[in-house]
Amino acid sequence: MPQWLYLLAGGSLILAAACAVIIAADLVLFPSHRQRMWIMNLVWPITALYAGPIGLWAYVRVGRRSSRGSARRGAQRDSATPSRSKPFWQSVAIGSTHCGGGCTLGDLTAEWWLSNSSVTLFGKAIFAAWALDFLLAYLFGIVFQYYSIKPMRGLTPLRGLAAAVKADTLSLVAWQVGMYGWMAIATFVLFGHELDKTGPVFWFTMQLAMIAGFCTSYPVNWWLIRRGIKEKM
Numbered sequence: 654m655p656q657w658l659y660l661l662a663g664g665s666l667i668l669a670a671a672c673a674v675i676i677a678a679d680l681v682l683f684p685s686h687r688q689r690m691w692i693m694n695l696v697w698p699i700t701a702l703y704a705g706p707i708g709l710w711a712y713v714r715v716g717r718r719s720s721r722g723s724a725r726r727g728a729q730r731d732s733a734t735p736s737r738s739k740p741f742w743q744s745v746a747i748g749s750t751h752c753g754g755g756c757t758l759g760d761l762t763a764e765w766w767l768s769n770s771s772v773t774l775f776g777k778a779i780f781a782a783w784a785l786d787f788l789l790a791y792l793f794g795i796v797f798q799y800y801s802i803k804p805m806r807g808l809t810p811l812r813g814l815a816a817a818v819k820a821d822t823l824s825l826v827a828w829q830v831g832m833y834g835w836m837a838i839a840t841f842v843l844f845g846h847e848l849d850k851t852g853p854v855f856w857f858t859m860q861l862a863m864i865a866g867f868c869t870s871y872p873v874n875w876w877l878i879r880r881g882i883k884e885k886m
Contacts, residue, residue, distance in 0.1 A: 654854060662857030665705065669860065672701040672709040679712075686720045690886065692800045693719065693747075696754035703757060703863035711750075715743050719886070741878075747886040748874040749867050752824040755797040757863055759790030760832070764859065768850035779840055779847050787829055794825045798883075805884045820883040824870050831869030832862040 677698040680687050688694050697716050701708035718739060739747075763785040767778070774780035795814070798821040803813030839858045840847055848855040877883035 658854055659852075662853035665857050665860060666853055669702050669705040669708075672705050673698040675709060676701050676712050676716075686717055688716065688719055690719070690801055690805075692754075692797055693751070693886075696751050696797070699754045699757050700750045702761075703753075703860040704867075705860075708750075711746070715739065715747065719747070741885075744885045745871060745875045745878055748878055748883060749824070749828075749871050751797060751801065751886060752794060752821060752828055752870055752874065753863060753867055755794030755821070756790040756825060756828045756832070756866060759788075759793040760786045760859070760863075762793075763789045764850055777847070779836070783833055783836075786832075790829060791822075791825055794821045797821075801886070802884055820877060824873050824877060824883065827873040828866035828870040830866075832866040834869075835862040835865040 680694050680697070688697070693716070697708070697712045701712070704711070764782060767782050767785065772778070772781045772785075774784055795817050798817035799813055802808070802816045802820055803810070806813070806816065808816060836858065839861075848858060874883065878885050
């Protein structure tokens with residue numbers, strides 16, 4: 654493994670962690686910046702863990718427009734002056750990061766656990782990782798979606814769970830397709846072997862995989878929101 658790749662991977666991970674800390678600190682220290690949908694207070698720092706400065710920029714430019722303080726300021730405007738809503742593409746992007754928050758948390762949990770395990774599937778550790786990644790990502794994704802869609806629609810717990818499953822399943826599958834696709838390319842084509850989960854290169858590769866997942870889930874979220882299956886955020 655070339656030394657420059659280690660340095661690039663380590664730098665990317667440190668920068669992303671710093672961006673996540675900045676967002677988390679902003680949300681904790683400034684109550685008016687906290688999101689109207691509380692689950693997004695978790696989603697934004699998680700997004701920065703893979704998107705780094707792009708995630709921080711998106712939080713500042715887009716996320717703060719969904720804050721409690723922004724909502725109060727909007728309510729205080731003269732009703733004759735219409736407030737500008739987010740462009741649809743931004744709402745879709747937020748919906749994708751929302752899905753990605755659950756996916757990322759599930760993937761991180763699974764990979765961390767498997768880094769201390771010798772579990773394999775069909776003789777490959779990466780296949781076992783993909784299976785566990787999908788299971789945990791799906792569970793976390795449903796939880797994230799539930800705490801968005803239930804209060805927005807005023808649903809009962811059971812109906813909220815059903816709506817969360819309906820809204821998140823296609824989005825999550827699309828995310829995991831992008832993530833698995835990139836990891837397969839990196840593992841079997843670029844490197845030719847499975848990467849050490851305790852090293853920075855693996856986690857840098859996972860960052861890129863999450864970005865790939867965002868790209869593949871974006872059009873699916875566009876369709877889901879247009880059809881009213883998923884809420885516009």
